[in-house]
Amino acid sequence: MRYISTRGAAPALDFEGVTLAGLANDGGLYVPEAWPSLSRDDIAGLAGLSYAETAVRIMAPFVGDSLTSDELRALCEEAYGRFDHAAVTPLTQLDGQHWLMELFHGPTLAFKDVALQLLGLLFERFLSNRDTHLTVVGATSGDTGSAAIDALAGRAKVDVFMLHPLGRVSDVQRRQMTTVLSPNVHNIAIQGSFDDAQAIVKGLFADRDFATRFDLSAVNSINWARLMAQIVYYFYAAVRLGAPERAVAFSVPTGNFGDVFAGYAAARMGLPVARLIVATNVNDILHRAIAEGDYSVGQVTPTAAPSMDIQVSSNFERLLFELHARDGAALAATMGGFETSRALRLTDAMRGQASGLFSSARIDEDGMAMAMRWAFERAAELIDPHTAIGLAAAREAGLARNVPVVTLATAHPAKFRDAVERATGVRPSLPARFAGLFDREERFTTLPATREAIRDYVAGHAVERV
Numbered sequence: 001m002r003y004i005s006t007r008g009a010a011p012a013l014d015f016e017g018v019t020l021a022g023l024a025n026d027g028g029l030y031v032p033e034a035w036p037s038l039s040r041d042d043i044a045g046l047a048g049l050s051y052a053e054t055a056v057r058i059m060a061p062f063v064g065d066s067l068t069s070d071e072l073r074a075l076c077e078e079a080y081g082r083f084d085h086a087a088v089t090p091l092t093q094l095d096g097q098h099w100l101m102e103l104f105h106g107p108t109l110a111f112k113d114v115a116l117q118l119l120g121l122l123f124e125r126f127l128s129n130r131d132t133h134l135t136v137v138g139a140t141s142g143d144t145g146s147a148a149i150d151a152l153a154g155r156a157k158v159d160v161f162m163l164h165p166l167g168r169v170s171d172v173q174r175r176q177m178t179t180v181l182s183p184n185v186h187n188i189a190i191q192g193s194f195d196d197a198q199a200i201v202k203g204l205f206a207d208r209d210f211a212t213r214f215d216l217s218a219v220n221s222i223n224w225a226r227l228m229a230q231i232v233y234y235f236y237a238a239v240r241l242g243a244p245e246r247a248v249a250f251s252v253p254t255g256n257f258g259d260v261f262a263g264y265a266a267a268r269m270g271l272p273v274a275r276l277i278v279a280t281n282v283n284d285i286l287h288r289a290i291a292e293g294d295y296s297v298g299q300v301t302p303t304a305a306p307s308m309d310i311q312v313s314s315n316f317e318r319l320l321f322e323l324h325a326r327d328g329a330a331l332a333a334t335m336g337g338f339e340t341s342r343a344l345r346l347t348d349a350m351r352g353q354a355s356g357l358f359s360s361a362r363i364d365e366d367g368m369a370m371a372m373r374w375a376f377e378r379a380a381e382l383i384d385p386h387t388a389i390g391l392a393a394a395r396e397a398g399l400a401r402n403v404p405v406v407t408l409a410t411a412h413p414a415k416f417r418d419a420v421e422r423a424t425g426v427r428p429s430l431p432a433r434f435a436g437l438f439d440r441e442e443r444f445t446t447l448p449a450t451r452e453a454i455r456d457y458v459a460g461h462a463v464e465r466v
């Protein structure tokens with residue numbers, strides 16, 4: 001399998017190449033040159049397989065020659081063996097039509113573990129062949145940081161520098177990061193906001209000399225390997241609910257459009273998907289884009305679902321590439337315009353094409369709280385604010401009663417205890433694996449929110465290319 005850039009001007013790479021590269025060097029994102037396809041028999045043959053074995057079947061065509069199938073199987077077994085549920089991503093039934101897919105049984109209780117646990121192992125495996133050392137630099141408002149740190153702690157040939165805004169992440173989130181004491185993990189609290197942290201990281205990547213000198217790498221969802229790992233659970237859930245004989249709909253709490261794009265990929269590979277519901281909070285750029293064709297950047301409003309408080313959704317470019325009939329030069333022109341004006345209009349033809357599969361909803365804080373109460377009263381399930389937005393959107397989508405709708409449960413309710421308690425009156429408890437979190441030693445460095453301070457710190461602690 002080869003991968004091409006959405007902007008058509010970067011070299012094509014194999015799976016190993018795109019995993020290590022992250023972003024394409026023409027500013028685009030890597031996508032498979034062609035979508036692999038599974039026949040109805042292939043899909044029926046997934047019934048009864050373990051999660052890890054399903055992952056091997058779905059990912060093998062994307063991995064191509066970069067790993068043997070035994071190597072891929074060993075990595076999947078290791079990554080998904082760290083989840084605390086035998087089904088890895090179990091389904092829970094809420095009523096005759098609605099289901100939850102619990103994606104939060106990984107080490108940090110966030111759905112990002114599903115992809116990052118595997119990505120950490122892929123990095124280590126691919127770097128073992130090479131004379132390279134990666135320096136992962138990221139900014140986090142909470143969830144991505146802990147999932148990335150857990151996935152990379154102790155891995156050979158990788159250092160991770162994670163910036164969080166001092167005093168502005170919850171105690172649980174901070175401790176999940178700062179109590180990991182592996183020497184290759186460097187937590188930095190910056191004296192500024194999350195936006196400052198993100199701007200600093202962007203600045204480091206834009207400094208080509210620095211980026212090359214330390215082999216800077218990113219673990220955000222622009223990395224193709226992350227999206228690939230997320231395709232698996234769409235197949236796994238749909239097969240359990242009757243695919244390929246029956247089509248299933250999915251409602252996806254959406255921020256960067258990575259998770260829901262994985263659902264799109266599953267549909268392109270032949271999975272019968274009745275509908276992909278893009279659920280947003282009041283930061284609704286994606287809802288406006290899908291419902292009205294208006295992809296224009298507004299102000300970010302902080303909500304109880306912070307992982308969806310996003311205005312520009314980096315992975316939306318991957319869908320736009322498909323809607324531009326995979327014409328990289330045309331998309332590069334569109335994206336150039338967007339980067340200047342911060343606005344883009346989808347043509348009616350593009351909207352028509354997208355609406356064959358996608359619909360969308362914007363859910364405000366009341367709608368979110370109502371969905372939390374509904375799940376609790378109806379099925380005694382506590383759900384987190386992100387999941388609640390997905391469920392609210394699923395319930396208002398107006399699908400036929402005989403179509404099962406799976407809402408992706410993207411975070412454990414205990415990660416957002418205050419919001420859950422406000423809506424339901426019940427305070428969710430942290431799972432046993434977090435016992436002792438508040439007794440463990442913490443380690444982090446506090447630095448001013450300037451690019452110079454962070455650059456000097458990274459340079460002083462990372463391994464330089466020889």
Ligand SMILES: *Cc1c(COP(=O)(O)O)cnc(C)c1O
Nearest residue numbers: 255256257258259307386410411
């Ligand atoms: C990251 C995240 C999302 C959004 O996923 P995208 O792939 O960015 O659309 C939703 N919910 C939670 C809890 C997340 O951590």
